[in-house]
Amino acid sequence: MPRVPATERRRQLVEAAFRVAARDGFGALTTRAVCAEAGAPLAIFHYCFASKQELLAELTEQTMSALFDPSRVELGPDVRSSLRAVLRAYWSTVQEEPQREPVLMALTQHALHEPGLEQIAVRQYEAYHRTARAALELIAETCAVTWTLPLPRLARMMVAVTDGVTLAWLVDRDSAAALEALDSFADTLAAHTL
Amino acid sequence: MPRVPATERRRQLVEAAFRVAARDGFGALTTRAVCAEAGAPLAIFHYCFASKQELLAELTEQTMSALFDPSRVELGPDVRSSLRAVLRAYWSTVQEEPQREPVLMALTQHALHEPGLEQIAVRQYEAYHRTARAALELIAETCAVTWTLPLPRLARMMVAVTDGVTLAWLVDRDSAAALEALDSFADTLAAHTL
DNA sequence: GTCTATACTGTGATAGAC
């Protein structure tokens, strides 16, 4: 085994953890599986991380950081096409890396019941709502309109839409239906502008 | 230990499993925990169930059977208020038994990665979509309107809405925001009628 | 037909050799 600095090891283990969770499911995410995937001996784990929880926290943070960025989306001339563009851009990130969302959902679900991890789920959703809100503000500015509902409520609706569509897709993998639903939601949400 | 018939034991164990999953999370749902909760010795478990998977399958079925029934909802005079009534009725079932949805979500999540259980998640979502579709048809009939989008797409949107709103609520427990979002969704979906 | 005792595997974590 080559001598590798601990920070590098941490990175390797987090990446290995992501691959294991994506491939074999959250239930298979054990310290042993992670070390095996990283090609490292088991005891490396507790040298690099104080606990499994610490790994999960870092895994969540790292997976979130690769999140969809609405400011890079090319918006259309009107609200409806801009909303479609944003939701389609989200969807293309899901399709490009189809493992990310299931892993994030499992992490959220787990964090909700784990005494030291609730804050992770809460911060995760705050980030989602911030992202949605930023997209909505960008659209209002670009298309020179104002929203007729409070932004926090619209942001919650957008997050619910993406989560709900993604969840159904995880079950039946019907990509066409998912995209249709997102487009229709874009149309309906666009009605809330003046 | 009193002698109890096996079918009765099965029922006790499934109920105990629900309580454990609801209280301590899906990760704590072990055969030991279930038997302890049911006040039964550990080995009872594999006398009543061939495997843990069998318990999970029955737990899913039983939890699903207590699902929301849209045909019992009092619809309003127009589409908008009827949709609100349906979504609010769903929401009140979530609020009345706040443990059910988290347990069902965890079961879905788990089933997706478990070789013998995928069909459970698929059937679960088929049931959701059937329920949503029935509600939409009932509204169309009662309010004498027709939907301007295909029913399967609208049903998918309704399921996405309830799932998405519920998921966000599980994280931040903001009931007021959840209800507002559902009402707004009812308004937007009502626009898809002639 | 019902339940007791126990087997065996896999888990996160640690002490201490290199």
Add this chain to the structure above:
DNA sequence: GTCTATCACAGTATAGAC
């Protein structure tokens, strides 16, 4: 700073006593 060996415990499952 790295890794071997091992711990204590929780996991599912089973053989056989009542």
